[in-house]
Amino acid sequence: MCWKKCGGGSRHPGRSGSRVRYDYAVVGGGIVGLATARALGRQHPGATIILLEKEMGPAQHQTGRNSGVIHSGIYYTPGSLKAQMCAAGVQSMTAFCEEQGIAYEQCGKVIVATAPEELPQLERLYQRGLDNGLKVQLLSAEEVRAYEPHVQALKGIRVSSTGIVSYRQVSAALVDLLRDSGAEVRFGVKVERLTASADGYDIGTSAGDFAARVLVNCAGLHSDRVARLAGADPRSSIVPFRGEYYELRPERRSLVRGLIYPVPNPDFPFLGVHFTRMIDGSVHAGPNAVLAFGREGYRKLDLNLQDLREVLANPGFRALARKHLREGAKEMLRSWSKATFVRSLQRLIPDVTAADIVPCAAGIRAQALSPDGKLVDDFLLIDGPNALHVCNAPSPAATSSLEIGRAIAARVPGVARRRSFSLTRQGVPA
CATH class of the missing domain: 3.30.9 (D-Amino Acid Oxidase; Chain A, domain 2)
Known part of the structure; x- marks a missing residue:
């Protein structure tokens, strides 16, 4: 089935009545939404893409208000999405900054134990770093002071791959790249209604109606609500x-x-x-x-x-x-x-x-x-017909954003071949 008369590969969205139609609609203009839209465009050259963000600019919430750390991945359970994507994200984020001329620094960090009862947990954290394939170093009190002279500690861990960057600058660069590639980025547009249709989703917004074959929800603070608007169960709040x-x-x-x-x-x-x-x-x-x-x-x-x-x-x-x-x-x-x-x-x-x-x-x-009172520990991706919902993406999502975008884009090709798709492994990308 052809998406529009001119073919699914056209860079010009089609129209049906008053609705402008796109191949992919991404909801949310934080770094994960921007990275996902970019990855979709790279995975599907010629596809029509729109990104909708209710604020008047990108990165207004979690992305632009965090501490700007490029996380190493030392804290995360080995084999989890956070551990895998964070480790890869350090490489892809620093490479992106190099390509775009964005200032960053891999200054490293120290994690320090200041009381005897913290030493066993410090040892466990060191082992987790090794299990996650990181270059970590156990430090004595004197070695901690060599890195941070004013710190008082019994022992510490040095993680050299940790860095710092402005994710607002990264997001601004992603906006420019999206627009240069032909994607449409709309700020000040709030999604108010989502209706599943035979061809995807009708999207009612504060700036009029749109339609898309595939919906990707990266709405951050409101991701569970957007998922429910689309008829999906986010399995969490x-x-x-x-x-x-x-x-x-x-x-x-x-x-x-x-x-x-x-x-x-x-x-x-x-x-x-x-x-x-x-x-x-x-x-x-x-x-x-x-x-x-x-x-x-x-x-x-x-x-x-x-x-x-x-x-x-x-x-x-x-x-x-x-x-x-x-x-x-x-x-x-x-x-x-x-x-x-x-x-x-x-x-x-x-x-x-x-x-x-x-x-x-x-x-x-x-x-x-989750309904049982447990904080969702890993990134949570929920599938729906012609849709994918990113329902948990706190730290280290900024570090991992380019990897999250690639993982989402890698699942989307099935949508182009079938009217609907479903993720495997309980909504987690393979």
Whole structure:
């Protein structure tokens, strides 16, 4: 069946009534959506592609508000999508930056144990790094200070492949590449309605109606809602966790040379506050992890009643909150008390004082939560007829974005041959 009279390979979208028709529609203008649209165009030369983003520019949420780290993959379960795509993503992301003239630096990081009870977990983390094929080095206290003179630690791990970059700059370059290739990138266009049709999806938006043979949902904070609009079961719900940061005053940046992380608490699903030197030379301290009262609630008092009602009515969230009640209370205290936040930082660098740091912009982690109250640990890709939904892509999704895009594009050819397709292995790309 021909998609339009001029053939599926035309760069000009067809029309049916008032709807503009495309071969592929990508929802979401964060780095994963942009990378996916680019990968689709490279995999299917001549295909008509549109990317729809409700904000007025790219990378306005998770992508543009994260710490800008090119992650090594040391934390992730061997064999998981995160571990595989992150390791490959380090290579593809740095190669992309080289090609596009985007500043980056592989400065490495240290993960440090500051108390005796953290040493067994540090050893396990070192072994995981080896299992994931990384170049990791165990450090004595003296060796830690050789890399980070102001850090107080018992032992540490050096991960040399970790780097820093501006993902906003990477996203801007992807937008330019998409437009140069003939793809259409539309900002300020909110998807409001999705209706499955014989030929794909009718897409109702704030800027009119479109249609596409294939829908790819990369909507991040709203990915579960977009999946449901399309009639898919995301098997999870997004819970927004705000991560708040402070920034070292310029005259105190010398306290940090690169990236300094604590040993993560194995019973709490976040990495703990740490120090990150950004590509612009600034140094950020954080983030904590507190429930946001809205999916885009970047400030403490931001409130979206619909979002908050959804979270509080979710039995899975209530189970999660009960399990992590003590740690959650500590995170809330750290959110409201600068002195408590500083004490957490002083475990890594005792010389840091409250006068050395000032608040800076927060970010929100779009974390998928399963109905049984467990945080979805891996990237989660859900298939539907003529559609694929990226329903969990928190960190290290930015590092892995080019690999995620390639994995999605590699599954799409089946759609071009059949009216519908289905992913294997419970929605995970083979």
